[in-house]
Amino acid sequence: MSPATLARGQTRDLLPHFAPEALRQSIPRAVGLIILGAGFYGFTVGLWRGLDMACYVALKTPLLLFFTLLITGLLNGMLGLLSGTGIGFRQSVLCQLLAFSLASLLLASLAPVTLFLALEAPPADSPEAASSHSFYLLIHTAIIGLGGFLAVVRLFGLIRALTPDFRAARLTLLSWLGSNAIVGAQLSYLMRPFFGSPALEVEFLRKDMFNGALSRSRLARAQSLALRGAHRRCPARDRSSRRSLSSLSFETSNLKIKPAMNPPNLPEQTEEPKDPNEGRQAVEVTNLATAIEALLRSPLNLLKALPEKRQLILPLALLALFSAGVLGLVFGSYSGGTQLWAAPLKVGGGLLLGALICFPSLYVFSCLANSPLRLGGVAAAYLCFLALLGLLLIAFAPILWIFTQSSNSLPFVGFLALVVWLLSFLLASSLLRKVSRRATSSWQVHLWLLIFLTVTLQMSTALRPILGTSETLLPQEKSSSSPTG
Numbered sequence: 001m002s003p004a005t006l007a008r009g010q011t012r013d014l015l016p017h018f019a020p021e022a023l024r025q026s027i028p029r030a031v032g033l034i035i036l037g038a039g040f041y042g043f044t045v046g047l048w049r050g051l052d053m054a055c056y057v058a059l060k061t062p063l064l065l066f067f068t069l070l071i072t073g074l075l076n077g078m079l080g081l082l083s084g085t086g087i088g089f090r091q092s093v094l095c096q097l098l099a100f101s102l103a104s105l106l107l108a109s110l111a112p113v114t115l116f117l118a119l120e121a122p123p124a125d126s127p128e129a130a131s132s133h134s135f136y137l138l139i140h141t142a143i144i145g146l147g148g149f150l151a152v153v154r155l156f157g158l159i160r161a162l163t164p165d166f167r168a169a170r171l172t173l174l175s176w177l178g179s180n181a182i183v184g185a186q187l188s189y190l191m192r193p194f195f196g197s198p199a200l201e202v203e204f205l206r207k208d209m210f211n212g213a214l215s216r217s218r219l220a221r222a223q224s225l226a227l228r229g230a231h232r233r234c235p236a237r238d239r240s241s242r243r244s245l246s247s248l249s250f251e252t253s254n255l256k257i258k259p260a261m262n263p264p265n266l267p268e269q270t271e272e273p274k275d276p277n278e279g280r281q282a283v284e285v286t287n288l289a290t291a292i293e294a295l296l297r298s299p300l301n302l303l304k305a306l307p308e309k310r311q312l313i314l315p316l317a318l319l320a321l322f323s324a325g326v327l328g329l330v331f332g333s334y335s336g337g338t339q340l341w342a343a344p345l346k347v348g349g350g351l352l353l354g355a356l357i358c359f360p361s362l363y364v365f366s367c368l369a370n371s372p373l374r375l376g377g378v379a380a381a382y383l384c385f386l387a388l389l390g391l392l393l394i395a396f397a398p399i400l401w402i403f404t405q406s407s408n409s410l411p412f413v414g415f416l417a418l419v420v421w422l423l424s425f426l427l428a429s430s431l432l433r434k435v436s437r438r439a440t441s442s443w444q445v446h447l448w449l450l451i452f453l454t455v456t457l458q459m460s461t462a463l464r465p466i467l468g469t470s471e472t473l474l475p476q477e478k479s480s481s482s483p484t485g
Contacts, residue, residue, distance in 0.1 A: 003033065003105055006098065009154050011161045014098070018162065023090050030097035031066075037104030038062040042194075044114040045140060048121055049196035056204045060191050065100045067187055069093065071402065072179040075395035079175040081296035082427055085163040087172070095162075096176065099155040103147035110143055129198035137195050152177065179399070186402055209406075288315045295388055299431045306380045313380075316387040323390025324351040327420075328466070330397050334404040334413055335469045342473060343466050350459040355386055358452045369436060369444040381435045388431055392424035410468055417467065425453055 005013050017026040042061030046053035076096065077089035087095065121136060122128040155176070159169040188194065190209050196202060283294040285305040291312050294302040306312065328347030332339035363378045373381065403416050429449050436445035460466060464475055 006033070006102055006105060009102075009157060011157065014158065015161055018091050018094060020090075023094060026094055027090075027097060030094065030101045033101040034065055034097070034104045035062045037101070037108035038065060041104070041107035041111045041114065044111045044118055045194060046196060047115065047118040048136060049124055049198075049202050053193075053196050053202045056202075057194050060194065060204075062104075064184065064187055064191055065104075068180055068184045069096055069100070071183050071187075071398040072176075075179055075392075075399065076176050078296055078391060078395050079179075079427075080172045082430070083172045083175070084165055084168040085159065085172050086297070087159070087162050091162065092176075095155060095158050096180070098158060099151040102154050103151040106147040106150060107143065114140065114143065124196070124198040133195070133198050140195065183399055183402065186406065190402075190406055285309055285312070288312060288319070291316065292319075292387075292391065295384060295391070299384055299388070300434060302384060303377070303380055303435070306384075307376070313383065316383050320355075320383075320386040320390035321348050321352060323394045324348040326397050327393045327400075330401045330404060331417065331466050333401065334410075334467050337469065338473075339465075339467075339469065346463040346466055350463050351386070351456070354452070354456045354459045355382070358448070358455055361451060362448050365444040365448040366436075369442060371436070373435070381432060385428055385431050389424055389428035392427055393420070396420045396424060414467055421456070422453075425449075425456075 016022060038061040039058045043054045043058035045061070046055070046057030073089075073093055073096075077087075077092045080087040080092045117136070117139060122132045124133075126132075152173070156169065156173050159172055160166070163169050163172075192206055192209070193200065193203070283290055283297055283301060285291050285294050285302060286309075291302060291309075294305070325344040325348040328344035329340065331347065332341070332343030359379070359382060362382055363375060366373060366378050371378070400416060400420050404413055407413055432445055432449065433442070436442040462475075464470075
């Protein structure tokens with residue numbers, strides 16, 4: 001793959017590189033292009049503060065891209081499969097590598113311009129250093145934003161070429177952008193300096209790189225601005241605005257919307273729903289690896305295969321418990337000490353206990369929904385749901401670990417842990433929602449999902465502390481503290 005082929009971005013020229021036999025050559029070439037392009041541009045970024053800083057940034061810029069992809073690669077691969085694109089892990093890695101390669105190519109093409117700016121800018125010890133640094137930062141932010149925008153456009157074109165479903169391609173793009181943006185922003189803050197503030201000395205990494213985090217500093221700044229704005233408000237005006245808002249909400253609540261027409265009576269669904277990935281992405285389930293692939297690509301196919309592949313039941317159950325233990329290890333790494341072994345036991349044991357508590361209600365609710373599944377089928381669907389939940393927790397674990405190691409705010413880390421659990425639950429619950437379509441009614445299963453979520457969140461409170469520390473392993477009295485406290 002030549003730089004010209006990558007820059008033109010013709011689908012007919014790029015798609016052959018996604019073939020299984022061509023991936024072994026395409027990935028190293030994309031990696032090499034990132035090293036050269038991002039490294040050359042990084043050299044010009046740091047040159048304003050001297051040759052040492054230029055070499056530091058030339059090394060850190062490609063590493064920033066690779067670390068971002070390394071941390072989000074597993075999650076993005078799962079999200080692509082769960083979205084229904086059919087893009088495998090290697091193909092998703094190549095898609096993101098090509099997007100990073102295009103951005104690196106564009107940055108490298110503009111590197112002579114930024115090199116000229118670095119050589120002509122006033123030195124860091126001059127009186128104009130502060131204004132020069134601001135202008136320097138603005139120019140590079142605009143250049144990096146341009147490279148990122150063009151890379152996103154090309155990435156969406158690649159995803160659309162690999163999947164015919166526009167909705168799945170758009171959902172995959174947004175999920176990849178979100179994970180890469182969050183992790184990339186946090187890593188860039190940890191790996192600072194890049195531009196080199198004139199008031200600070202030149203060094204490869206800041207000595208306080210793990211003292212606070214970008215997200216926490218942004219949060220504190222937003223909180224201070226909100227408090228400052230609240231103090232400036234006029235109390236009378238604030239009360240009147242509250243009255244107007246309350247009256248508006250009351251009036252809105254009294255509005256009644258009439259349906260334009262009565263919905264037609266739909267016949268009861270008797271046929272099993274077809275998985276959109278079924279057929280073109282059928283996976284033969286023979287071992288745990290193929291079961292995981294089927295779980296991500298076409299979970300209904302795995303449910304059909306489980307009665308004949310009963311030897312996979314125990315590995316799938318152990319996978320769910322192991323995944324919960326890995327997440328608990330990430331939680332325990334925040335405080336260290338006894339939490340390194342206590343938190344994995346609590347998270348894994350809590351998931352097991354919560355699963356046992358909720359299984360009878362799942363079977364009863366599925367019967368109320370007139371589901372054709374018997375007890376064994378409900379148990380198989382439940383097991384697949386827990387295994388998928390565990391896989392998502394493992395995929396989110398590296399991202400959460402970055403924040404646990406770079407922030408010393410327990411409420412903030414607890415909030416992130418709650419967000420990770422909710423996102424994993426929502427993505428994994430899609431499996432049970434697909435199964436519920438086989439019944440004549442599905443609201444019972446949705447209600448049970450809410451019950452399962454409530455039980456697991458309450459379990460984290462019953463087994464506290466999971467993130468923080470305490471003199472006792474388990475609480476001695478009942479409390480209404482927040483989850484993961």
